Amino acid sequence: MTFDAYDTWWWPYLFVLVAGWLASDIWRFIGVAIGGRLDEKSEGLVLARAVATALVAAVIGKLIVFPSGAVAETSLLVRIAAAAFGFGAYLASGKRVIAGIVVSEAILLTSMQLA
Amino acid sequence: MTGARDSESEDGEPHSAAQWWLRGVGAAVSLPGLLLMSASVGYAALSRESGISLALTLFMMNFIWALPAQVVLIGAMLSGASLPAAAIAVSLSSVRLMPMVVAIVPEMRVPATRNWVLYFLSHFVAVTSWVVSMQRFHEVPRGRRTAYYLGIALALLTGANIVIAGVYLAAAQLPQAVAAGLFFLMPMYFLTSLWGSAREHASLFAMVFGLVLGPVFHLIIPGIDLLAAGLVGGIGAYLLHRHTSPGGVKEGRAP
Known part of the structure; x- marks a missing residue:
């Protein structure tokens, strides 16, 4: 399941979506859900x-x-x-x-x- | 700030969401915005030299929208990290976005704000748009801040896409030395900005540990090298920081 594991056009995009987009936006979404202030x-x-x-x-x-x-x-x-x-x-x-x-x-x- | 009229008032202050959106676009033209564009030059060069296609380079920029996370992801791809290892490494580098979102959401939220709007806008929260909007929000009526923020975000995104595509395409015609110089922008940009943005000694220690452990772990445990360097270096730096300065927080600049 490495970046060049599959020789299809969509695999790099799926890799970026999961390991990049989801891995980053999850924290942003948690931030919205928390609301208020953090110390x-x-x-x-x-x-x-x-x-x-x-x-x-x-x-x-x-x-x-x-x-x-x-x-x-x-x-x-x-x-x-x-x-x-x-x-x-x-x-x-x-x-x-x-x-x-x-x-x-x-x-x-x-x-x-x-x- | 009074009525909901959709025209300019007598004092020239805009009222409609579209007008404030446009103001946001203008606010993006700023020093932090310029810094982001120059960092995008380095990102495009790094991505190209790493053998990543232009389409994927832009896809990463738009979907991740956090340069440190993008650089960590490229590093993970190059070291043959598995999808879970890459995801955990990127996720650890992006925790810092959470407190930024927590701070900006109350500035934009009014009773009428729908939740999906906030979730959508939170995707664009990264250092540049955060700094620019937090500086300027006091000039913007509370009910128009979501539109204003969208203006800043889309202007930065569009600018970055143009810069990246331009640099990526031009790089093929450039001499080797220039390509090398552009590649080196990224390490220098992060080397200096990480040091500059460190709020406590823990982050300064972490930077030194990471610099050394990254290459060392690459030789010993490729695939999980970044993850290991981040956790060992970060936790080690935190413990050292606890041990050396019980008070904790860095007080301004060191004497």
Whole structure:
């Protein structure tokens, strides 16, 4: 039951509907059903945010270490350096996302030109 | 805010739902809206480089409408995760949508609001539309906020679809280096925005753990790597946070 398990046009869409749409909208629907207010500082929500953050961070880590497509031609060291210096620039600039993106892209593209 | 007249009043304030819908469309043209469009560029590049068709890329955008969930789903597809494992991973990344919906629904609900309208609109709740509407709702009569929100949501959705289709189709003509650069937008966008939106230390720890555990678990337990990294990293970060700061919540910026 993996994404490429069945060679039919509709399987990827069914996969996305169940693992993507239902898995996300279920929480939105529960939110409507609850109504009222939630305590944002409740321990359950702190834990839920931590798990969600770790999940997305895990994908980022995988995209940097095991990327697909053209960026896979670059070396791991270059990608880690691009991400690390980009993140450093983001912090140094007072949390400007654009600074992080510009610095990391500059490192990545420069190394590709030199290669 | 007085009558139910369907024309503009003397002071130029719109009254009809259609007029407020249009105002919502205008409100979507904003800094958060621009950020969403640039994130959509990265999403299109990531999806294309991952071998996903344009139709499915747009389908995911419209049906999931939460970029972190979409990125987690693509990650799960690539690591050969089974349908249940992928669904649980995406679902764990989307719990955060629930409190956002809980907060926005009372702002839009009036006694006459039908429940299906709220369920339908809740699908469009994600960071961008949530931020924009919560900033602007005070300018909108309570009874017109559902129409206004639909305007914001559909404008963002349409914009994102145009950007994604454009980038996806143009990417074939682009040099390798540009394609690589576009792919790298997504990790950088999330690396910075996750850190920026973290409300407590637990989330900062979780980010560091996830970054390391994702690639490590990919080598050891592909298929359930994301799920394991999310649960181990998230619960570990939460416990560390409990242990190091008994008070709990992060107080503004660290000194």
